[in-house]
Amino acid sequence: MRTGTLLHVGALVAAVAVALSFPSMAPSPYEITVGIAILNFAVLSTSWNFVGGFTGYISLGHGAFAGLGAYGTGLLVTKAELPPFAALFVAAALVAALAVPVGYAALRVRGASFVIVSIALVLILLLVFQSWASFTGGSRGLVVPRPFPGMLRSEHHRTFYFLFAALLAVALLTWWIIDRSRFGMGLKAIREDEDKAQSLGTPTFAYKLIVFVVSAAFTSLAGGLYALWFGDLDPVFQFSILSGAYMVLMALLGGVRHLYGPLLGAVIVGYALEYSKVEYGDTPLHLVVAGLLLGVVVMFMPDGVIPAATALLGRFRKSGETSIREVTAAELKQRHGQRDGNDGTDGSDGSDGSDGSEVRNSERSGSGG
Amino acid sequence: MPSASLVFQSVVLGVLLGGLYALLAAGLTLYFGVMRVVMIAHSAFLILAAYLAWYAHRETGIDPLLTLVVTVPLFFAAGVAMQRLLLTRLRPATLTMMSVLLTFSVALTIEGLLGYAFSGTQRRIRLGYSSAGFEFLGARIAAVKLIAFGMAALALLGLYVLMKHSRFGQALRATIQHREAAQLLGIDTDRIAGYGFGLGLATAAVGGTALALDTTIYPSLHWHWIGPLMAIIVVGGLGSVPGAAIAAMTLGMLQSLLQLELSTTWAQTVFYVALFATLAFRPQGFFGGRLAQRF
Numbered sequence: 001m002r003t004g005t006l007l008h009v010g011a012l013v014a015a016v017a018v019a020l021s022f023p024s025m026a027p028s029p030y031e032i033t034v035g036i037a038i039l040n041f042a043v044l045s046t047s048w049n050f051v052g053g054f055t056g057y058i059s060l061g062h063g064a065f066a067g068l069g070a071y072g073t074g075l076l077v078t079k080a081e082l083p084p085f086a087a088l089f090v091a092a093a094l095v096a097a098l099a100v101p102v103g104y105a106a107l108r109v110r111g112a113s114f115v116i117v118s119i120a121l122v123l124i125l126l127l128v129f130q131s132w133a134s135f136t137g138g139s140r141g142l143v144v145p146r147p148f149p150g151m152l153r154s155e156h157h158r159t160f161y162f163l164f165a166a167l168l169a170v171a172l173l174t175w176w177i178i179d180r181s182r183f184g185m186g187l188k189a190i191r192e193d194e195d196k197a198q199s200l201g202t203p204t205f206a207y208k209l210i211v212f213v214v215s216a217a218f219t220s221l222a223g224g225l226y227a228l229w230f231g232d233l234d235p236v237f238q239f240s241i242l243s244g245a246y247m248v249l250m251a252l253l254g255g256v257r258h259l260y261g262p263l264l265g266a267v268i269v270g271y272a273l274e275y276s277k278v279e280y281g282d283t284p285l286h287l288v289v290a291g292l293l294l295g296v297v298v299m300f301m302p303d304g305v306i307p308a309a310t311a312l313l314g315r316f317r318k319s320g321e322t323s324i325r326e327v328t329a330a331e332l333k334q335r336h337g338q339r340d341g342n343d344g345t346d347g348s349d350g351s352d353g354s355d356g357s358e359v360r361n362s363e364r365s366g367s368g369g
Numbered sequence: 370m371p372s373a374s375l376v377f378q379s380v381v382l383g384v385l386l387g388g389l390y391a392l393l394a395a396g397l398t399l400y401f402g403v404m405r406v407v408m409i410a411h412s413a414f415l416i417l418a419a420y421l422a423w424y425a426h427r428e429t430g431i432d433p434l435l436t437l438v439v440t441v442p443l444f445f446a447a448g449v450a451m452q453r454l455l456l457t458r459l460r461p462a463t464l465t466m467m468s469v470l471l472t473f474s475v476a477l478t479i480e481g482l483l484g485y486a487f488s489g490t491q492r493r494i495r496l497g498y499s500s501a502g503f504e505f506l507g508a509r510i511a512a513v514k515l516i517a518f519g520m521a522a523l524a525l526l527g528l529y530v531l532m533k534h535s536r537f538g539q540a541l542r543a544t545i546q547h548r549e550a551a552q553l554l555g556i557d558t559d560r561i562a563g564y565g566f567g568l569g570l571a572t573a574a575v576g577g578t579a580l581a582l583d584t585t586i587y588p589s590l591h592w593h594w595i596g597p598l599m600a601i602i603v604v605g606g607l608g609s610v611p612g613a614a615i616a617a618m619t620l621g622m623l624q625s626l627l628q629l630e631l632s633t634t635w636a637q638t639v640f641y642v643a644l645f646a647t648l649a650f651r652p653q654g655f656f657g658g659r660l661a662q663r664f
Contacts (some may be wrong), residue, residue, distance in 0.1 A: 058466045060473060105648040111465035112407040116599040117648060119409075123596040124641040131634045241592060245477065248470065284484025284588065291477030298470045299458065330462030340441065 023161050029154040032161055038270035039164035039228055045250040045262035046171045047218035050211050053256035056191035061118030062219050064125050068095045069220030069237035070227035074144040084147035088224040092217050099216035107208045126239035142233040145339045160229040171218050177261055249294045255304025378508040385518040387621030392521040393615035394601045396572030401608050402545035403565035407466040411573055412594035413476035418577025419586045423492050433494055433581050440574040448570030449563040483588040493585045502564025508576045513535045517579035541565050600640035604647045605656050
């Protein structure tokens with residue numbers, strides 16, 4: 001384990017060094033803007049992963065929180081004349097406060113209804129921000145003044161590159177801390193079997209709500225920082241269902257159970273998006289590409305690239321059992337099913353309660369990780 | 370305060386709109402019953418059918434209603450294929466979440482392809498009887514709206530008769546109610562589930578053609594439909610066809626009445642208000658049974 005940890009730390013230091021030296025090595029400011037776009041995606045999908053990765057609740061409407069953070073920051077700067085970075089944090093606090101009632105309504109239901117609510121949230125905010133033009137600027141857009149007025153354009157990009165990188169670091173660190181805490185354990189128990197977690201005494205609803213609010217706050221910070229950097233907001237882009245879909249796509253592609261999963265997904269998808277924009281311009285085909293990519297990931301790689309790669313590596317090593325805790329309920333069900341000569345694909349959740357008994361093994365561990 | 374005749378006019382329009390909502394919500398309910406799947410792509414297929422009707426009309430000049438002969442079987446087949454080839458291959462444990470993402474990706478793909486093939490321009494069918502209408506107790510009703518409502522009502526009636534009075538309908542209801550028990554009785558539940566899915570998608574073909582008669586269509590229009598439809602099935606209680614129909618009528622009427630006082634976009638928020646209120650106070654919906662409790 002010792003060499004493994006060293007390797008880990010070494011890789012981390014190397015990655016951070018590359019990321020921090022990127023702006024000074026980039027040949028033109030354009031590359032820095034691509035880097036900022038990718039970092040922005042990385043922060044967004046890491047923030048999404050607080051809910052999606054830990055609890056397994058998939059939200060397609062996280063774009064709403066990013067849009068609220070962006071508009072909140074912009075409006076606080078222009079209307080309330082707050083200093084830009086104070087506005088950023090006030091907006092995040094307001095979004096977090098709003099996430100409490102939204103989460104209260106959305107998290108009372110499981111699975112399908114939760115996704116419905118998350119989509120509805122984006123659609124309703126799009127309607128409101130377009131219709132309420134006197135306050136939000138409507139479809140004419142909202143111009144956010146720059147936080148550093150005297151700064152040159154390239155210097156402006158470089159500063160924001162580091163701001164986004166810092167935000168990403170804080171988000172990753174928070175995710176890592178939660179991942180190793182008792183709180184995170186409870187959240188993962190919700191992901192694997194919510195009824196069982198509840199009957200074992202985990203305060204599931206409170207846990208879900210807390211992590212939902214944390215996720216909303218980080219998403220809002222990313223949106224607000226984007227507003228300060230980009231300086232021009234339009235409801236169609238801020239409250240787009242597509243931005244929420246991108247977050248899900250990136251996190252799933254990288255692997256929702258891994259700290260760096262969303263980051264890796266953001267690098268892949270973000271780079272692909274920029275590349276296709278340069279090569280093919282803005283045609284509706286980017287919707288087709290995003291749709292097909294999401295479909296392929298869901299169908300063939302629902303655990304993401306990282307687990308697929310680790311499994312490939314694992315073939316070359318001596319095959320050791322991983323920690324029991326990291327075995328999903330789905331996998332256990334499948335193994336259990338194979339033993340019974342039933343492949344577990346009955347697909348009906350209507351067979352009341354019988355599916356709870358198969359995850360008993362997963363609770364005895366506690367070491368692992 | 371709007372006059373009484375204006376209110377009556379809105380009620381009539383609300384009923385006509387509610388009929389279409391009810392048909393489409395019935396399709397969503399079928400998917401949910403058969404597979405526990407929330408089909409985000411339902412309204413994308415709705416717009417696809419509307420585009421096919423518009424395209425056939427523009428190219429050949431035939432009445433859009435005639436395209437139903439092609440689109441209904443086509444959509445039925447597409448539904449069966451989608452269930453057999455895509456949805457059954459997802460892992461059972463995460464089916465509900467992953468199927469949402471999968472149907473979402475189908476919706477994005479359809480929207481993108483429609484935009485690529487027909488551009489983002491707004492399209493509208495001009496028919497000889499587009500402007501025809503008649504007076505009914507002081508309210509003016511457009512003929513195309515009435516035709517659309519008639520189609521929705523006929524399709525719903527057909528669905529009801531099929532579900533209640535045919536062997537296939539019995540098998541389908543048995544599959545929805547208890548899959549294992551249905552299998553024990555010798556029902557091929559996998560095939561029946563596929564047909565149920567196809568039937569759901571066929572409602573999108575009928576609804577889309579009805580929509581094309583009197584609405585301006587564009588590729589991203591489906592987002593304006595999926596929100597209200599999702600709200601309807603949650604308010605009605607997931608999995609309950611009568612619940613969905615009642616919720617569709619009520620909310621359609623409310624939307625139509627609110628348009629008297631507010632702008633169209635603000636009136637649409639009634640669906641989302643109803644959705645959040647339902648989830649906060651009665652998460653299983655107002656007419657849903659045991660099935661809805663689990664979601």
